[in-house]
């Protein structure tokens with residue numbers, strides 16, 4: 001795939017006009033705080049010259065980036081379209097309506113909410129709307145009250161008793177779930193009485209029968225599906241079946257794979273949107289938009305989700321909602337489907353590259369956008385492996401593996417994702433080469449020792465010359481697939 005190929009959706013053919021827009025913007029910034037202008041230039045240089053393999057990152061198009069740098073940032077617009085707590089929101093209404101319209105059309109969702117500032121915020125709005133819809137509203141009806149202001153202290157007592165029963169069942173962090181899926185120290189583990197489901201200890205795959213049995217026993221109000229570090233697809237029809245059997249609301253967090261849903265790589269039972277009551281996502285991962293969140297839902301949740309701001313969220317970031325609209329418009333183009341398919345194909349190439357070199361992968365491979373490498377086979381912790389790879393210009397993040405012996409801080413895994421380098425135009429051969437480089441770095445890294453000479457989970461020794469040869473081999477590939485080609489800053 002060439003940098004100019006159509007699957008890159010607006011990433012190619014940067015005009016000299018765009019270059020000069022960035023150049024001038026940086027000069028304006030430098031006139032006030034030159035160190036910020038310098039850090040901004042340096043960030044571009046660093047991103048251009050490294051192998052970005054963090055599964056949750058990508059490169060947004062210049063159109064998306066430019067949309068964020070405007071005076072929409074200066075406007076308050078609490079409330080929602082046509083129902084604001086501030087005056088003069090007519091243009092924000094245009095922006096928010098367009099973002100929601102693109103999201104509904106792209107994902108085939110009855111309702112979309114474009115305000116969440118992040119994926120965690122989107123999940124909080126989703127939880128809040130589920131509690132309002134399934135706990136508070138029925139409780140109000142039972143108490144004969146129209147709204148919460150009519151409740152007495154005694155009513156609140158009984159409502160709290162009902163809320164005390166709210167249960168959430170989500171995927172555990174070590175098997176690939178997210179912190180907000182009921183991880184005990186997270187707010188989701190405190191606002192809900194939580195239990196976690198995991199994966200089969202042998203295969204590493206989701207075990208739907210075990211999950212069903214757990215759901216039947218626990219009877220959750222919310223069943224959360226979706227993942228941050230599970231390298232396989234999920235059958236959302238089965239998830240909905242389980243939720244229905246126990247009377248739970250099915251909430252799916254598709255933050256990681258929204259781009260694969262948008263690009264129609266995940267269709268049928270692998271597409272969560274028709275099956276979930278509420279679906280949440282970020283907009284900046286495989287979806288390749290600005291940093292932010294989005295909630296999609298069935299109509300019955302719409303009124304409660306619309307109250308997300310100001311009941312859960314601070315004022316919407318209108319400049320980011322505008323950029324979401326632009327990114328979603330890009331994702332509705334046929335080229336985005338090609339891009340999404342390339343993400344999945346490239347993940348397979350990366351996994352095959354690791355497998356043929358004898359590295360151990362959680363679940364043995366991938367069928368989405370990420371690969372989870374168990375680095376204990378190299379005698380390393382995730383922390384040591386992440387640091388050694390970074391020295392060699394390979395940007396990844398350490399991640400727990402199921403039943404991780406090193407816990408969530410040091411970890412035993414490295415998570416790799418293909419969305420970003422696929423945006424740059426990397427294909428099969430390059431991802432095979434990436435696997436070769438990673439195996440070379442890790443095979444040449446030894447665990448270090450603490451200052452006192454004992455075993456360390458953090459320090460490491462990378463053999464001399466390995467970082468240099470990795471940088472050189474990466475540069476060859478990166479030069480062939482430049483980031484923001486045509487963007488020259490002097």
Ligand code: DSN
Nearest residue numbers: 055056119178228229
């Ligand atoms: N930061 C996201 C990720 O890396 O998966 C989760 O919050």
